[in-house]
Amino acid sequence: MSLDHSWFTEAIPATGTAFSLKGSKLHSEQTPYQQIEIWQTESFGKLMTIDGCTMVSTRDNFLYHEMMSHPALNSHPDPQTVVIVGGGDCGTLREVLKHSEVKSATQVEIDERVTRLSEIHFPELCDKNNDPRATLFFGDGIAWMKEVAAASIDVIIIDSTDPVGPAEGLFGKKFYLDCIKALKPNGMLVQQSESPLLHLDLIKAMHQAMREAGFAETTLLHFPQVIYPSGWWSGSLAFKQAGSKVSRLEHADALDTQFYNRDTHAGAFALPTYVKKAIA
Amino acid sequence: MSLDHSWFTEAIPATGTAFSLKGSKLHSEQTPYQQIEIWQTESFGKLMTIDGCTMVSTRDNFLYHEMMSHPALNSHPDPQTVVIVGGGDCGTLREVLKHSEVKSATQVEIDERVTRLSEIHFPELCDKNNDPRATLFFGDGIAWMKEVAAASIDVIIIDSTDPVGPAEGLFGKKFYLDCIKALKPNGMLVQQSESPLLHLDLIKAMHQAMREAGFAETTLLHFPQVIYPSGWWSGSLAFKQAGSKVSRLEHADALDTQFYNRDTHAGAFALPTYVKKAIA
Numbered sequence: 001m002s003l004d005h006s007w008f009t010e011a012i013p014a015t016g017t018a019f020s021l022k023g024s025k026l027h028s029e030q031t032p033y034q035q036i037e038i039w040q041t042e043s044f045g046k047l048m049t050i051d052g053c054t055m056v057s058t059r060d061n062f063l064y065h066e067m068m069s070h071p072a073l074n075s076h077p078d079p080q081t082v083v084i085v086g087g088g089d090c091g092t093l094r095e096v097l098k099h100s101e102v103k104s105a106t107q108v109e110i111d112e113r114v115t116r117l118s119e120i121h122f123p124e125l126c127d128k129n130n131d132p133r134a135t136l137f138f139g140d141g142i143a144w145m146k147e148v149a150a151a152s153i154d155v156i157i158i159d160s161t162d163p164v165g166p167a168e169g170l171f172g173k174k175f176y177l178d179c180i181k182a183l184k185p186n187g188m189l190v191q192q193s194e195s196p197l198l199h200l201d202l203i204k205a206m207h208q209a210m211r212e213a214g215f216a217e218t219t220l221l222h223f224p225q226v227i228y229p230s231g232w233w234s235g236s237l238a239f240k241q242a243g244s245k246v247s248r249l250e251h252a253d254a255l256d257t258q259f260y261n262r263d264t265h266a267g268a269f270a271l272p273t274y275v276k277k278a279i280a
Numbered sequence: 281m282s283l284d285h286s287w288f289t290e291a292i293p294a295t296g297t298a299f300s301l302k303g304s305k306l307h308s309e310q311t312p313y314q315q316i317e318i319w320q321t322e323s324f325g326k327l328m329t330i331d332g333c334t335m336v337s338t339r340d341n342f343l344y345h346e347m348m349s350h351p352a353l354n355s356h357p358d359p360q361t362v363v364i365v366g367g368g369d370c371g372t373l374r375e376v377l378k379h380s381e382v383k384s385a386t387q388v389e390i391d392e393r394v395t396r397l398s399e400i401h402f403p404e405l406c407d408k409n410n411d412p413r414a415t416l417f418f419g420d421g422i423a424w425m426k427e428v429a430a431a432s433i434d435v436i437i438i439d440s441t442d443p444v445g446p447a448e449g450l451f452g453k454k455f456y457l458d459c460i461k462a463l464k465p466n467g468m469l470v471q472q473s474e475s476p477l478l479h480l481d482l483i484k485a486m487h488q489a490m491r492e493a494g495f496a497e498t499t500l501l502h503f504p505q506v507i508y509p510s511g512w513w514s515g516s517l518a519f520k521q522a523g524s525k526v527s528r529l530e531h532a533d534a535l536d537t538q539f540y541n542r543d544t545h546a547g548a549f550a551l552p553t554y555v556k557k558a559i560a
Contacts, residue, residue: 003291273544
């Protein structure tokens with residue numbers, strides 16, 4: 001069958017795939033950085049899209065936000081200082097602030113309109129924005145990372161759009177070098193790294209660039225993310241120091257989460273055979 | 281954007297979602313049971329659809345076929361006699377026959393045309409059809425299960441279409457009662473059980489019906505399955521005898537697989553918190 005304009009459709013020529021949600025467009029605006037739309041869908045609640053790509057939906061954002069924050073924070077022995085690059089919908093910030101050991105969480109989002117629209121359409125994701133530990137900074141994450149004090153951050157979470165447009169510079173050795181400088185000796189980074197089926201070459205290139213930049217170890221985690229291409233997504237972890245990855249499983253079960261727990265923490269790091277080979 | 285007829289689109293009114301693959305239709309036929317189509321896609325190889333629903337693609341079928349067979353077979357101490365209900369594309373049969381302890385694998389498919397078309401368009405899935413341990417039977421799985429000798433099967437794999445049309449009778453207490461009778465005392469069943477996000481109510485109902493029919497224990501596994509609704513799929517396991525589930529992890533790494541290994545075996549049984557609650 002064909003789909004008309006009563007569906008939001010993200011069709012991707014490069015992968016020959018498309019995903020659609022039935023609904024109607026509530027809002028559209030061109031910011032200095034990108035085109036943002038808000039849709040009211042029939043079954044996934046609100047949907048935010050950027051430049052035609054799904055970003056966040058009411059129904060399934062817990063998958064991405066939980067799995068981009070908790071596995072990483074529970075792989076660090078004491079994540080006190082966390083920086084989120086991107087993440088303008090504030091959903092990752094909210095998850096990060098569920099960790100009582102976090103003393104400071106800074107969200108560095110280039111496009112303030114993403115956050116302002118999230119406050120209106122995804123208020124549940126913004127309910128920790130006034131936490132005294134939270135700082136919302138609007139500006140370029142690449143420039144910010146260059147200027148931040150050396151060895152000052154425990155965990156960097158790169159929660160960006162795809163590696164085209166404003167986010168392109170976040171996927172490369174030059175940015176990773178600045179991240180390494182900004183991280184404390186036992187610091188680490190986690191970056192959204194697209195689909196393990198559709199974007200394996202990108203994942204391989206990211207891990208190579210991370211290691212070339214000087215990260216001692218990298219690994220991958222994977223999880224379902226229904227509205228993103230293929231419904232299957234990944235995050236790439238990079239550790240400044242070899243052997244610094246821990247598994248604080250007792251913390252995993254203490255968090256108020258829907259997907260994440262000590263079992264799914266381990267399950268997310270259980271890699272398919274073909275993926276293991278690719279990033280070896 | 282809208283999608284025209286150069287895409288295969290499965291749009292599901294009940295879930296408000298659609299998935300599409302770019303390609304062109306190669307073949308279409310109405311069998312006594314269903315409408316089967318074969319598409320040549322741009323990026324997923326061949327695609328078979330039944331009654332407008334994606335069934336199997338060249339590129340991603342390994343996910344479903346491996347995860348519907350190996351976790352179950354490695355949860356049974358000695359799976360010698362295996363029966364596949366449905367599974368006409370022969371991909372599950374092929375995975376089952378990778379286990380050297382399997383002495384007999386019978387595929388009971390209602391629609392012979394599914395298998396004949398798979399032999400043409402997915403020959404790699406049919407490369408074990410002439411294995412001396414394999415039997416291909418074409419007929420109604422519900423009637424077959426009623427008539428098979430009691431206590432004769434180790435593992436039943438229900439690899440069917442969705443619970444509408446010909447497959448509807450496979451999702452209910454009446455059929456499960458026949459399965460229990462057919463299973464040996466330490467026997468078990470695994471059944472495809474749709475999406476953990478979109479079809480949680482169905483999963484709950486299935487587990488309730490399995491327990492009401494007399495299965496002593498049930499559990500769930502989940503895995504990515506890109507071309508199925510939400511890209512995230514599940515299998516439901518039911519054990520005739522309490523405490524009979526084993527984890528033969530040494531067998532997991534010995535198999536020639538792309539997704540499945542000892543890590544992803546465990547990861548598949550690691551359930552999201554909201555799913556655990558639902559099937560408790």
